Amino acid sequence: MSKKSLSFKLNISIIVLLLLIVCSGIYTILMINKTQDYAHETGDNWLPSVLSTSKMSEGVGKYARRILGLLSNSLIHTGEEEKKLKEEDLKALNKYTDHINEAIEKYKKLVSGSEETELYNDVVKKWQIYDKAVRESLKINNEGKKAEAIKYVLKEARKDAAALEEAISKLATFNYNGGIKSTEKGANLTTITNITMLSIIGSSILIGLFIIQIIRNTTGSLNNAVENLKSQSVATSEIASTLKKGSEQLTDSASEQASSIHETSAAVNEITSMVNRTAENAKESTNVAAHASTKTETGQTTMQRLVSAMETIQQSNSELQNIATIISQINAKTAVINDIVSKTELLSLNASIESARAGEYGKGFAVVAEEVGNLAKVSGKSAQEIQELITSSQEQVNKILGLTKERVDEGKKVTAEAQQAFQEISTDISTMTSTIQQISDATREQEIGVRQISEAMGNIDRSTQRSQASVSSVSESAVDLVKQSKSLDTTAKDIEVLIKGES
Known part of the structure; x- marks a missing residue:
């Protein structure tokens, strides 16, 4: 044992002492709990049982006195007074009966063990016998045999x-x-506990004396350890001071880096906002271009309908040319009619001449010839007027045909140019839509890239903040190390004073 270390000796001694204390504490707790169990058994079982038996005995005494009082009053008094006193005594008797039954029921819950159960059943049986005998005496009394009832x-x-x-x-x-x-079991346990605790106290005193002897034997070794501790304390203080200066410089660098990263993160956030706005504008431009493309397609469809309408007008012009041809034919027929009218007039003139030659016989024919001549003149005049109207209509139709043809040709030319322009516009808008879509896709990719950069900057910022926190913790640890070094130096001096005393 003398070759063992101080810590081993102290640890073994303290462990033994702690085991004694723990064992004594556990033993004391167990004994106290056991004593409390006996106390609870006495208080929760035996004393309530004694109280219940006392109430039973008291109830039986009152019950016996009340039945004697009832029968005595019945014997002494008569009439209404007897009836009144009998009712009161019966009420009191039933009340005592209920009290006894209640006490018996309460005690039933406290019964434990075969012997107590046998005693309890005997009490219940004899109470039933006694109550039955009392009820029999009341029955005899009610039959008028009062003396026999008593x-x-x-x-x-x-x-x-x-x-x-x-x-x-x-x-x-x-x-x-x-x-x-x-109660005696609890007292015996208390005595045993006292003896055991005295033995443990004695053992603790012996172990304490052994620890004191160990400390006295190792005081010399501690003197050298204190000197070494003082020198190590000085060295630790110097190292702590150097570490403190380095941590302060590192803290300043980390703060500057955190500030730069914060500014960079703010700039990236601003770029992200601008890219988002650009993406929104590109998206809106895409929508406008798509809308314009749709409108251009609608305009192109309208121009195709206009070309179809111009072609329909050209067909109508052809039909007008057919009408002019028909008018020419009507004019030719009118000329034929005029020729017939001229010949009719000539024939009417010849008829008039012949009727004049015939004299009296030709007068009737002369009248007819004159009428035919008049009709021929009227027909010739009407034919002349029709021919003039036809000629005028033909001129106007030809004029309209010429103007219509010129305008249709010009409209077809303008329509073709407009259609060509709309096609070129549609092509340009499609190209512009594709270009805007590419810009939108590129902007979206830029937005994703900037967002990833922003997230990376955020991660770097958080890492820098954690690094800054770690540097702060290191700085605080350095300060604490300086304080602990000083405290260690003070402690070494205190230990030196404690071991050697003040010089």
């Missing part, structure tokens, strides 16, 4: 009451003896 109670019921009192007394004695035994 004799029955004094002779038969009193025996049953004595037997019941004896049974209750046995049950009370059983509970009293149980309480005494439980």
